Amino acid sequence: MSPASRDEQRTFLSVLSWPERTAVAKALRTETVGGLALLAAAVVALVWANSPWSAGYAAARDLHFGIPALGLDLSVGHWTSDGLLTLFFLVAGIELKRELVVGQLRSPAAAALPVVAAVCGMAVPAALYLATAAAGGGSSKGWAVPMATDIAFALAVLAVLNTHLPSALRAFLLTLAVVDDLGAILVIALFFTSDLNPPALIGAAAGLVVFYLLQRFRVRGWWWYLPLGVAIWALTYNGGIHATVAGVAMGLILRTTRDKETPGRKAERASPGERTEHLLRPLSAGVAVPLFALFAAGVSVSVSGLGEIFTRPEPLGVVLGLVIGKIAGILTGTYLTARFTRARLNPDLAWADVLAISTLAGIGFTVSLLIGELAFPDPADAAHIxxxxxxxxxxxxxxxxVLLKxxxxxxxxxxxxxxxxxNADDIPDIYQRGTTGGTESQDGP
Incomplete structure (x- = not known):
């Protein structure tokens, strides 16, 4: 390996390889549109919940339907958080698998910096919340609320600002969000379980084994996976673990590398993970997350209620965690990792750009609202959070x-x-100079 290549490997926030940039752009394009829908849904929820028709909002959110015999008689609000958000976490699981297999997290050396930054970006907000709650004599139950990053909301902000953020910065933000999603689902699985039902959990585990075997033996056809996925989801829900965990588990099982042509087997144009993500990402970003926001963000806002954000320790801890904790955690984690791995920042960028991305990662809307509902079952407490x-x-x-503009x-x-x-060949010239990873296939090694 040439010195130039080694130098390129040590450069943080350098230009992405063409396959990686293509994959990131495809994912972020849909998430940006979904983020705008998310913003619109949140505004509608707030206006509706604070209008003369607020009783109608509560009635719609609390309307129950389902199959009681299967333990699935849920309210509309629960269907959106336990059901529709499973699609969101399924897509997140696929994205995480892709990053681990063919993306930025494939190489331990390359993954170290964004992973450490993301972990610090979760740990510092949680610690800041706990310190604030302890100082004010509040509850520690909400420590996980300010941990998450909402990639759709963040991209919607970028779209509204019309900023030309380089692809490397967008990829860094996406990687932070992917690792945050994994952290969130681990927190939900480990700390927000209730009344475990072993037979149901055994059934869900057996379903995941079947799911894996179908993938292992290259079985295709939605009629296999759709009923199996619904059964795994229902068993996970009845097992006492938040049903979104099932989505991440199935996403991690799906293959994200394409089969190459071998005797008796044709080459795949797209892996099962790519096909599933292509089908479900628009549904997740454009329908599932906005509907969740519609029935989760509708809180009654008043002057006294806003004042309590800064006088009660629990909501104050959430605000400080999102606004200060995220910045401090990500920036510190990034700097220390770069310092001790001898990585250097892309000379075209500055630490001010890392600061801006760290601030943008403080937008923790969707998953923070979900964890807030789980941590504070009492509606009054949940409303403050x-x-x-x-x-x-x-x-x-x-x-x-402000920082980005x-x-x-x-x-x-x-x-x-x-x-x-x-040369108008739809591939930017920078990728044809032999300095950014070229235009190699995305199939992986």
Missing amino acids: KTAVLAGSLMAAALAA RRDRIYRHLWEAENVDE
């Missing part, structure tokens, strides 16, 4: 907007350089 999540996310978004001229210059295509 939800208000804090909304306030903290908006504050983080506003601060990130200050650097937008530089971002625009880098974005234009990345997208020069003088």
Whole structure:
């Protein structure tokens, strides 16, 4: 390996390889549209819940339907959080699997920096919440609320700002969100379980084994996977573990590498994970998450209620965790990892850009609302936490907007350089100079 190649490996936030950039762009394009729908749904929820028709909002959210004999007689609010969000976590599981197999997390050396940054970005907000709650004599139950990053909401902010963020910064934000999603699902599985039902959990585990075997033996056809997936989800829910865990488990089982042509087997144009993600990501981003936001973000907002965000320890801990804890955790984790691995920052960027992304990661809308509901079953307490999540996310978004717009001229210059295509072959010229990983196939080794 040449010195230039070794130097490229040590560069943090360098230009992505063409396959990685293509995969990231495809994922973020859908998430951006979904983020705008998420914002619209949150606004509708807030307006509806604070209008003269607020009783109708509560009635719609609490309306029950389902199959009682199967333990699935749930309210609309629970169907969106336990059912529709399973699609969100299924897509997150596929994205995590892709990152681990063919993406930025494939190499331990390359994965170290974003993973450490993400872990610090979860640990510091949780610690800040606990310190705030302890100092004010509050409950420690909400420590996990400010841990998450909402990639859709963050991308919606970028879309509204119309900023030309370089692909490497967008990929870093996506990686932070993917690791955050894994952390969130582990927290939900380990700390928010209730009345475990061993027979149901054994059934869910058996279903996952069958799911794995179908993948292992290259069985295709949605008629195999759809009923099996629904059964795994229902058994997980009745087993006492939050049903979204089933989504992540199935996402991690799906293959994300394509079979190459061998005797008796044709080459795959897309892996099962790619096909499933292609089908479900628009449904997750455009339907599941906005509907969850519609029935989770509708809290009654008043002047006194807003004041309690900064006087009660629990909501104050959430706000401080999202706005300050995320910045401190991600920035510190990134700097220390870069320092001790001798990685160097892309010379075209500055630590101010890492600061901006760290601030943007403080938007913790969807998963934070979900964990808030799980941590505080009492509706009054949950309302304060939800208000804090909304306030903290908006504050983080506003601060990130200021930081990003200050650097937008530089971002625009880098974005234009990345997208020069003088020979009009739909591949930017920068990827044909032999310095950014080339245009190799995404099939993996």
